[in-house]
Amino acid sequence: MKRSQSTPKSEAARKIDIRGVAAKARVSIATVSRTINHVPTVDPVLAARVWSAVAELNYFPNTQARALVSGKSKLLGLIVSEITNPFFPELIQEFEQVAVERGYEIMIGSTNYEKKTIEQCARRMLERKVDGVAVMTFGIEEVLFERFAVDNIPVVFIDAAPSRPLSSVLTVDYRTGIYEGVQHLAVLGHRKIGFITGPLRLRSAEARKAAFLDCLRSTGLKADPAWIIEGDHTLDGGRDAMQKILALPQWPTAIMCSNDMTAIGVQHALFEAKLKVPDDFSLVGFDDIHLAEYTIPPLTTVRMSCKDLALRAVNDLLSHLQDSPAKPEAPSKIITRLIVRQTTGLPKDALADLPGKSTRKKNRE
Amino acid sequence: MKRSQSTPKSEAARKIDIRGVAAKARVSIATVSRTINHVPTVDPVLAARVWSAVAELNYFPNTQARALVSGKSKLLGLIVSEITNPFFPELIQEFEQVAVERGYEIMIGSTNYEKKTIEQCARRMLERKVDGVAVMTFGIEEVLFERFAVDNIPVVFIDAAPSRPLSSVLTVDYRTGIYEGVQHLAVLGHRKIGFITGPLRLRSAEARKAAFLDCLRSTGLKADPAWIIEGDHTLDGGRDAMQKILALPQWPTAIMCSNDMTAIGVQHALFEAKLKVPDDFSLVGFDDIHLAEYTIPPLTTVRMSCKDLALRAVNDLLSHLQDSPAKPEAPSKIITRLIVRQTTGLPKDALADLPGKSTRKKNRE
DNA sequence: GCAACTAGCGTAAACGTTTACCAACACTCG
DNA sequence: CGAGTGTTGGTAAACGTTTACGCTAGTTGC
16 A cells, blocks of 8 residues: 555556556567567557557566567677777767667777776676677777677677677778878978877777878888887877977977877977977878867868768678678778868978078077 | 587586586585675685686676666666767766776766757666666756656756755856856956856756856956857857857957867867957866867866766765665765966956057067 | 368566575584 | 584576467368
8 A cells, every 4th residue: 555656556556567568458468578579460459558558657678688588688889999089989979879770779898998997898798798899999809809709799890800700890991091191291391200109009000100101101201210109099198299209309390190189289299389380390180080170270180980980880790690691791991081171281491491581499400 | 519619528518607607516506696796605615616617617697687686787877968078078987987896887878968869868778777877967857857766766966956865966066166267367357258158958057157147246247148158068169159259349358168168169269260369368168178288278277076076976876776874965066166277368458458569469567 | 161271369488697495414502 | 312503505486578389269261
């Protein structure tokens, strides 16, 4: 008596589970289950009764029970490097949107580049029995590999992946975008271009650096190793790296960065050193996060579509999940391209060559 | 025969579940369960056998089965406004860290300020049977309220909450930080201060605006309604709002913003209009996201500790979850305070009043 | 008109845990 | 030496679903 608060129904409306719905609709629980799963063989009359009972009781199925019996959790794991790097929230948003469209939930893990954390993430995803996981942390696989493989959980990686069944890899065409960037700087007259990498244990950081060196060479420029500094894809890392460059006896006239956050850090270091972008240094980022349009001045950068990335990742995962035969294995690359904004201009040494201009301070050669 | 890949054991090592562990350790499944749950009454000898079997098989429990029988999912929901606003990733990171420390997983929902999305989020969290949810979207509750209440799921809100058992509210002391901001501007000589709000359906946006107006009044300044523009807490919104202000016949000399992203949008609008910060306009943000230190020039802003927010939210949730008696109900507010950087300076009209200087550059006595 | 087939609902057995309850064993005390 | 007691392990039920299987009834074909 004391428990029946809301409904004065005589049937104890204790828990709203499938049994409650069945009772109210005067059918068996099997019929309820079939109805809500849209199995076509259920009599429309009964179905209608079920649906109205569902609506009336405000019922929805218990995901865990469902997952337990069916073996499918309808959960997709998404492992990112660092949730505080705005590129990843943008990726997460896209990823979530397409996952939800297809009836999946997502579970996020942020590794912060730490091995221990990445292990924990993997573990948690295994425990929650994810149906698949996208490792968007651009490198690092190790432990992940073995256990997901034995459980037959598909995994999609970026740039490089252990080759095993149910795993696929999304390759990014870094070269095109970076080549456009180098060309753009070369056309402006830059000959001395530095590069701030990401953490080099990350494959994609390594890949971006390799693409840069390769593009330099094919543009006929040579790389000064002193101008290749390892950063860590963060604001602080970008700032620190630029400070290292500024401490050098010889400066490059342009800097390319392994990601946009690094570039923003660089801008800050230059601001503190009272140097101007693009007058003293030209600057090119990578990723084209939304913020890039809002830096001062707006950042010239290489766009990599995170929408594309997310879409491909989910598609790959789901294609492994559904019918194994139909694996189209679209091996096309994620494209990149240069977005020119206002952090690139003529090199300072070119200006110095112009007559009657004494370049206010900092003038070298 | 064809299936026994890894272990040559005669017992079919099909699935690694609790039964497999029990078999290997030569105990019952109950003992395995007790061991891994650290029930103290199990014989150390058996426990040792169990642990080594666990290690050998690389076993871990199925979370869904566990949740199903125990009724506790060990999942905490976290609803945020917009994952692409860097404040929220920072919050998520803190929240996740403390949740994981206490043995909980988190499940994120990003509402994007849309009612439909927020409903879906709530629904998904209900379906996954979260043990509690933190609504950090600064307002909007409606549908959430009813269903979580009937399922006895604790909810923590920000700024305002429906009063019901198992719900608590985190209040933020907007006033102190904003007051410091207004005072700071007033001391510099600003008399005409504009404010760009967040979306006003959000309680906290409303609260920040109210705090601003209140602080103006108590500082003896008066508010020009034309200088109060509604933004939406995004970069684009900040830019648009500032453009509206620039279209006005009369300009304020300083702008306060309801969050940092808005302020960055404002900086961009001013950059486009070839106006300088802080020479032409002083600017104050709100939140103190990490990026605020990196804008050009670095943003003066009001810090609200998202670490604090996250910690309080999780604590409140867990205190409701554990023993109901021990509810300390710490009603203290989240504090805010001004962080002065470089977007605030003397007002332009003050400079104009000075003799013999045409306001071109930074000049201070 | 009867047999056979089909459509569609219901019963019950899983899924992998936790935990209440019971049994067995050993130890202690009378 | 026997009974009582305390300790610890095992058996089985429960959690809320899905789904294989069987059964009933209705329809059709001969």
